[in-house]
Amino acid sequence: MADDDLDLNSLNDDDLVSQMHDDLYDGLKEEIEQAVNILLARGWTPYDVLTQALVEGMRIVGEDFRDGILFVPEVLLSANAMKAGMAILRPLLAETGAPKVGKMIIGTVKGDIHDIGKNLVAMMMEGAGFEVINLGINNAVDNFLKAIDEHQPDIIGMSALLTTTMPYMKVVIDTLKEKGIRSDFIVLVGGAPLNEAFANAIGADAYCRDAAVAVETAKRLMADRQGSVQARAQA
Amino acid sequence: MSDAETLQSGRRGHGRAAKRAARMAHAAATVPFITRQIPIYEVLNEEGLSLIEQNAETVLEEVGIDFKGDPEALAIWREAGADVREERVHIPRGLCRRIIREHAPATYTQHARNPARSVVMGGKHTVFAPAYGPPFVHDLDRGRRYGTIEDFRNFVKLTYATPWLHHSGGTVCEPVDLPVNKRHLDMVYAHMRYSDKPFMGSVTAPERAADTVAMAEILFGADWIDPATGKPRTVVTSLINANSPLTWDATMLGALKVYARANQANLLTPFILAGAMAPVTVAGSTTLTLAEAMAGVAFTQLVAPSAPVILGSFASSMSMKSGAPTFGTPEPAMVMYAMAALARRLNVPFRAGGAFTASKIPDAQAAYESALTMLPACLAGTNFILHTAGWLEGGLAMGYEKFVMDADQAGMLQTMLNGIDLSENGQAMDAIREVGPGKHFLGCGHTQANFESAFHGSAIADNNSFEQWDAEGRLDQAQRANAQWKRMLQDYEPPPIDPATDDALLDFMARRKAATPDSNV
Numbered sequence: 001m002a003d004d005d006l007d008l009n010s011l012n013d014d015d016l017v018s019q020m021h022d023d024l025y026d027g028l029k030e031e032i033e034q035a036v037n038i039l040l041a042r043g044w045t046p047y048d049v050l051t052q053a054l055v056e057g058m059r060i061v062g063e064d065f066r067d068g069i070l071f072v073p074e075v076l077l078s079a080n081a082m083k084a085g086m087a088i089l090r091p092l093l094a095e096t097g098a099p100k101v102g103k104m105i106i107g108t109v110k111g112d113i114h115d116i117g118k119n120l121v122a123m124m125m126e127g128a129g130f131e132v133i134n135l136g137i138n139n140a141v142d143n144f145l146k147a148i149d150e151h152q153p154d155i156i157g158m159s160a161l162l163t164t165t166m167p168y169m170k171v172v173i174d175t176l177k178e179k180g181i182r183s184d185f186i187v188l189v190g191g192a193p194l195n196e197a198f199a200n201a202i203g204a205d206a207y208c209r210d211a212a213v214a215v216e217t218a219k220r221l222m223a224d225r226q227g228s229v230q231a232r233a234q235a
Numbered sequence: 236m237s238d239a240e241t242l243q244s245g246r247r248g249h250g251r252a253a254k255r256a257a258r259m260a261h262a263a264a265t266v267p268f269i270t271r272q273i274p275i276y277e278v279l280n281e282e283g284l285s286l287i288e289q290n291a292e293t294v295l296e297e298v299g300i301d302f303k304g305d306p307e308a309l310a311i312w313r314e315a316g317a318d319v320r321e322e323r324v325h326i327p328r329g330l331c332r333r334i335i336r337e338h339a340p341a342t343y344t345q346h347a348r349n350p351a352r353s354v355v356m357g358g359k360h361t362v363f364a365p366a367y368g369p370p371f372v373h374d375l376d377r378g379r380r381y382g383t384i385e386d387f388r389n390f391v392k393l394t395y396a397t398p399w400l401h402h403s404g405g406t407v408c409e410p411v412d413l414p415v416n417k418r419h420l421d422m423v424y425a426h427m428r429y430s431d432k433p434f435m436g437s438v439t440a441p442e443r444a445a446d447t448v449a450m451a452e453i454l455f456g457a458d459w460i461d462p463a464t465g466k467p468r469t470v471v472t473s474l475i476n477a478n479s480p481l482t483w484d485a486t487m488l489g490a491l492k493v494y495a496r497a498n499q500a501n502l503l504t505p506f507i508l509a510g511a512m513a514p515v516t517v518a519g520s521t522t523l524t525l526a527e528a529m530a531g532v533a534f535t536q537l538v539a540p541s542a543p544v545i546l547g548s549f550a551s552s553m554s555m556k557s558g559a560p561t562f563g564t565p566e567p568a569m570v571m572y573a574m575a576a577l578a579r580r581l582n583v584p585f586r587a588g589g590a591f592t593a594s595k596i597p598d599a600q601a602a603y604e605s606a607l608t609m610l611p612a613c614l615a616g617t618n619f620i621l622h623t624a625g626w627l628e629g630g631l632a633m634g635y636e637k638f639v640m641d642a643d644q645a646g647m648l649q650t651m652l653n654g655i656d657l658s659e660n661g662q663a664m665d666a667i668r669e670v671g672p673g674k675h676f677l678g679c680g681h682t683q684a685n686f687e688s689a690f691h692g693s694a695i696a697d698n699n700s701f702e703q704w705d706a707e708g709r710l711d712q713a714q715r716a717n718a719q720w721k722r723m724l725q726d727y728e729p730p731p732i733d734p735a736t737d738d739a740l741l742d743f744m745a746r747r748k749a750a751t752p753d754s755n756v
């Protein structure tokens with residue numbers, strides 16, 4: 001809750017958007033939901049609410065996280081507020097045919113239970129507006145396939161912290177290739193014992209050393225894809 | 236007797252050749268494991284310790300602890316009187332403590348194939364072992380790269396050649412060049428062949444634990460069974476980590492059962508990254524560590540009463556600003572002091588510590604953070620200090636220079652733990668009488684008799700004049716350590732092994748490798 005009984009309705013659009021940036025920064029979930037609804041009621045397009053209010057607010061959060069001003073538990077609250085706003089916007093965005101932020105499934109691969117880093121990535125991705133389906137730990141290839149069927153993601157994220165489980169990422173990628181669906185997805189991999197060379201060798205799209213890089217990379221690759229989809233559509 | 240002492244010519248010998256040989260010898264001198272002679276440093280009083288104990292019992296009873304993917308484990312707990320709901324085990328107050336105090340041995344001997352190198356875990360003893368688990372290795376010449384079996388063998392050899400490490404450790408680095416389903420065989424063999432110090436077994440799958448036990452049986456041959464007990468001698472200690480918070484998983488439990496049933500030792504460690512895996516306070520992390528460790532240790536005793544066991548604590552904190560693991564910070568040191576005291580009240584051996592650091596290279600950060608973990612670990616009365624040498628980058632890299640630097644420090648700590656010699660020789664009254672006022676002690680009888688072992692000398696510190704240091708190329712500690720590990724590897728000579736035993740080990744490995752295709756999953 002904000003410290004005073006501020007009525008968000010009383011703010012003009014500019015002030016409300018600035019207030020939303022502050023509320024995202026402070027991790028105020030209900031206030032964000034309320035403000036999103038107010039802007040929509042005032043006739044804003046879902047896409048403008050997303051980009052001008054939410055994404056811009058989280059950009060500021062991300063910057064201060066990077067600079068060591070914000071702490072992880074604070075960013076967690078910000079990401080939750082963002083997620084709540086996105087839950088309202090997502091169906092509307094789909095209806096209006098706005099460019100997708102993107103949907104990700106993410107899991108730790110079979111034999112591995114390390115999940116702290118993976119959960120941080122999931123949190124930061126949600127904070128950036130992605131829809132994230134967290135598959136948890138110890139995921140065999142079948143789990144990934146099932147989740148792909150069920151959720152139709154744009155991005156598949158795999159995490160491994162053990163040299164004994166890293167090679168399993170290749171099993172998942174090879175299975176996607178066998179099924180002829182590898183190029184339908186962006187595959188991101190991460191975990192401290194990996195490196196870029198390994199990611200290349202197994203045929204992933206990118207290795208991300210941390211959650212912030214994961215977000216940047218996902219945004220970049222999504223933009224490339226949507227560009228290429230549009231390019232294809234135009235051709 | 237060195238060869239130089241029995242010269243053919245009939246001369247007296249000694250002189251330069253003998254002394255050079257003796258003083259330059261980098262061969263694996265045996266320094267016995269430590270028997271501490273200084274008091275234990277306590278940070279909590281009775282009231283504080285019992286508060287944490289009470290809280291840990293509450294956690295076990297009220298919150299419960301998961302034993303995942305192992306129906307047998309759940310049946311064992313139900314039988315023992317716990318309230319098992321699905322995979323969550325609620326353990327009545329006091330049950331774990333009672334089981335542990337009744338069955339778990341206070342000390343045990345881990346036998347080495349060279350009996351002179353066997354170690355005693357627990358009581359007043361401290362045993363140092365190298366770092367465990369790093370997927371990368373680092374040295375000044377080649378930088379950071381994935382570990383290979385050659386690196387693995389190198390670290391086994393370096394550990395063997397280091398007098399201050401009493402134990403060969405386990406996964407001294409991960410040999411990423413070998414197939415995942417077979418690399419444990421080469422790792423266990425390396426410890427058996429290139430060292431004669433005690434070692435650790437594979438835990439990444441129950442069948443890999445079983446391979447370790449089978450190879451140990453071959454290595455020890457006729458000595459495998461202790462005629463006094465009719466049970467196998469304890470020759471392997473293996474690392475079983477809890478998946479905190481409050482979870483023991485099937486992989487680890489599977490390995491644990493294999494070892495406990497073969498009378499091999501399990502080292503049960505809640506490995507806690509406080510902030511993510513435990514509350515952010517020292518008391519909270521300690522409570523969770525104690526609850527998890529007690530449940531794990533009690534479980535080993537339910538599986539195999541009186542099977543040797545160590546209660547472990549791996550405490551680290553997390554940067555709340557980035558999520559990165561941090562090491563050598565003061566709060567985990569406090570957890571170590573408290574956990575050591577709590578383990579003593581359970582009367583079981585205790586593991587903690589290590590030369591921890593998040594630094595990527597053997598620099599000042601690495602040295603400070605390591606020192607600030609090793610010193611409290613030693614003062615706390617820790618019995619088994621895994622990760623004593625080599626750890627870099629939060630356990631992601633094993634450093635060659637770091638290894639040498641840490642081992643050097645371990646020697647210093649060992650001398651400190653030996654306490655003050657109050658024997659007649661230690662009192663040195665004869666020296667003071669002989670020299671009297673205004674002269675010096677360098678030539679007196681007492682000094683002549685004691686100088687060689689008087690002060691623990693570092694093999695890599697530079698104490699010379701500025702000019703000499705300058706003339707010798709202005710080397711820093713890491714550069715001197717670089718020369719040292721190369722020399723150690725060059726001088727390395729493997730301990731002898733009975734060729735028939737060696738053949739039997741190689742044959743076992745060949746058969747196991749042939750039985751299944753290579754696999755990386």
Ligand code: B12
Nearest residue numbers: 113114115117157159163190191192211368476506629630
């Ligand atoms: C905490 C920890 C544990 C905890 C895990 C708890 C949990 N819930 O996750 C516990 C104690 C359970 C554990 C157990 C084990 N561990 Co462990 N563990 C660690 C440790 C210290 C830190 C990992 C961590 O959480 N880091 C913090 C997070 C924030 O960083 P991160 O995971 O790297 O994630 C970041 C990036 O990598 C990236 N990222 C991660 N995933 C993904 C995914 C995608 C898609 C993207 C884009 C990015 C991305 O973004 C993240 C956020 O910035 C590491 C050492 C280390 N310094 O990394 C060892 C380590 C990984 N463990 C190791 C080992 C050996 C084990 C055990 C086998 C030990 C044992 N004998 O019991 C078991 C294995 C259990 C199993 N079956 O998996 C070794 C592995 C090395 C190897 N040889 O392969 C290490 C290196 C330590 C060591 N030297 O022993 N471990």
